[in-house]
Amino acid sequence: MEGWLILSKFFIVLYVALSFLTADIKDLRYTVLFLTIYMAINIVMYMFKDKRFNKYIISSPMVIILFASYFTSPLFMLLFPINLFEFLILAKLKPWIGIVTNFILLFQMPAALSKEFIIVTFFSYALCFIIYDNLERISYLRYENNKLKEKNNILAKDLSKDLDYQLQIKYTSQIEERNKIAQEIHDNIGHTISGSLMQLEAVKLIMGKDEERARAMLQSTIDILREGMESIRYTLRNIKPPMQQLGINKLKLIVSEFQLSSGMKVILIYDSKIEKISHQHWKVINDNTKEALTNSIKYSKASKIDIKLEILNRLVKVEVKDNGEGNLNIKKGLGILGMEERCENINGKLVVDGSNGFSIIMLLPI
Secondary structure, three states: OHHHHHHHHHHHHHHHHHHHHHOOOOOOHHHHHHHHHHHHHHHHHHHOOOHHHHHHHOHHHHHHHHHHHHHOOHHHHHHHHHHHHHHHHHOOOOOHHHHHHHHHHHOOOOHHHHHHHHHHHHHHHHHHHHHHHHHHHHHHHHHHHHHHHHHHHHHHHHHHHHHHHHHHHHHHHHHHHHHHHHHHHHHHHHHHHHHHHHHHHHHHHHOOOOHHHHHHHHHHHHHHHHHHHHHHHHHHHHHOOOHHHHHHHHHHHHHHHHHHHHOOEEEEEEOOOHHHOOHHHHHHHHHHHHHHHHHHHHHHOOOEEEEEEEEOOOEEEEEEEEOOOOOOOOOOOHHHHHHHHHHHHOOOEEEEEOOOOEEEEEEEEO
């Protein structure tokens, strides 16, 4: 915006200077002096970037113009409108004030300069109005931008609080689960083992004195330990989740972490018959899915990824497909070769398609 004002001033000063040369002025010394002072003040003003300081400096050229106009030539008044409107911009005043002021000054102008003064006034007004309007728009956009930044900061803090809350819940659940396991071990297994040790110590003492009683106590200890083993198995069965829950939860965790770190939308769809998927299958599915997600964010420029897991008659089919650019000339790097190797290790197959987005399809035999 400042550049337009400087350029406009330059052309008006050039026009005034040329007008002085063609005008019938006997002594140009004072004219040159006032013109030099005017230009020097403007140069100083543009050297300082502090707008509050400029607002006071810019009134100086208008004073110089009025003095020069009165003591030398009214031609100097052609410089007044552009400076007046510039002052109004810096003072954040309405441009129409300049029109009224210049209209009053018009009656003091010689008739020969009236047309030039009117043209310069309206040119300066138009330039000032455009600049003022743009500054208002920029100010509004900055205000909106600051509001959005504040909202983003609030959302980021809320998200951070939610994540902290989720981590706290997870940690509390783990502590409760560990406490439950410890209590189970103490109440059942601990008592069983300590009781059995006492029985065995007693058997050791009476082995040579009362063999029949020692055998009965030994059999009792064996029965107690067998019951303890059954109790351990029962406890482990209750604690250990089914394999399909471990596998699908690990896959969900991979997807959640990826969405959080990348900001990309991921949709996971899976079959209800996931109990048919073995531990080996889940390891391949999770490792390959993680690799495919990483490749998508690196190369595809996608905004969404779909993961579909299906259980067919004798196959597990897993497809990871993004909506990115795709690639018809696929060069298999370490990532894709690694995914192929994992599938082949369990007699499966990997299909790569880059015709419509980019997709990785795993076909794993059940």
